[in-house]
Amino acid sequence: MKGLLVKDLRIAAEQKTLLALMLFCALICLFTMRDPTFVIGYMCLICATLGSTTCAYDEMNKGMSFIMTLPYSRKVYVFEKYLFSLMMGLGAWVLSTILATACMFILKKPIGAEYFSTVFMFLSPIFLIPGVMIPIILKFGHARSRIALFIIVGIVLALGGILSLVGSVNIGMGNYFFDAGEVYGMIRVIPAGYIAAIITVITIIFFVASMLLSLALIKKKEY
Amino acid sequence: MIKIDGLKKEYSDFKLDISVEFENGTINGIVGTNGAGKSTLFKAILGLISYKEGVITINDKNVRDFKYDDKERIGCVMTDSFFSETFSIKDIAAIMKATYKSFNRDAFIKKCEEHKLPLNKKIRDFSNGMKAKAKVLCALSIDTDVLILDEPTVGLDIIARDEILSEIRDYMEENENRIVLISSHISSDIEKLCDTTYMINDGKIVFHDDTDRLLSDYAALKVDEDSFEKLDKSHIMAYKKEKYGYECLTDEKEYYSENYPSMVIEKMTVDEMMMIIIKGEKV
Known part of the structure; x- marks a missing residue:
């Protein structure tokens, strides 16, 4: 796997101007915005997409045929993509958390449980972004994956819209009466720790399912 | 030895049906028109495509069971595929060094310098001939048992072609048990280099013989x-x-x-x- 990691790190190094610009913007945001945790989300989101960027580079000039002749199995190729995405995302999370915490100290803002729960909340997208992007790119290729991604984002937004509508209505069906507001109320009273645990479990299940899906997709592919 | 026994691969408009053996210590030329099945044959050996029928073995081991150590003994040049063109020769050397235990970085860099390939320039800024040279020199810098070269001299002028063929010959002399499979549209390359020539047409090997005999008899x-x-x-x-x-x-x-x-x-x-x-x- 070492060769693939070296390859992807060199591709990431190609993005050095973008990454330097990102860091510059992050530093400005740290001191100009009221909420330094914004920077954590910003840096994590950009760096978590680096893994899928390397997929696009692999595909350029029909490069996948050659890469698949390297002595690594297809399974190793897929695992490396997820590992690389996590390395980049977690690296950005650690760096941005250090910067944000330092900024909180400098600005003399309170660092408590709420701050740390926000910081840990940003771990979830680090797993979710490659979990969504990698199988889409493997299935559709880089060019068509953008269209697929637009469609998926559209479906998610539409579902969100439907749920918000449902939240404002009450539906009666015989003896059963569905009150969405009551359901939301119940969710709100669940302790934050439980919600964090539920999100963590869902994220892990999603990430593993995404890896298995990517593996199934790449095994079927012909280069 | 590479043994291909009853390999069948079907596409909607093309069918490959090949049984052939390539002996150790031989350079084998594969000739045929565009779409004859040369690249499909190579891709099957390299595990890039699936096939429902047939068995491909290299030194008595089914290629489907190949692990890292087996795959490391196969080198290849693909006609239209290589590392991302945003890489330089130095990047490629670093990746290959991390990938293949046997990759000789110093020899690769030295050969690139001899062939006047800039080490820090991105591959996308290379001429077609320079790209072809970089691919071949990269493959020749690994210690392999099998070397598969799909149109390695495409885009090269006559002098560069001769230099590359000479490199392949030297590589073969380093270990006389190696097997080289090379496809080319340039018949003089096959005539100069190969021990045996195979002609492939419409997915089948229609003819083969020793290259010396082709030229003399x-x-x-x-x-x-x-x-x-x-x-x-x-x-x-x-x-x-x-x-x-x-x-x-x-x-x-x-x-x-x-x-x-x-x-x-x-x-x-x-x-x-x-x-x-x-x-x-x-x-």
């Missing part, structure tokens, strides 16, 4: 219609109608020069043989 007989009727066709492999009569391919040039002294007998290139075998009639 094969010839074109040019005869008018009357002479063609009377001709002993026992050593004629194929013939093609021409304006003057018939052009016949024989693998026994001496036989016809002794028995038909007035007959026009001409040496042929591999390309010309391929034309008669593919487009002509079988006897």
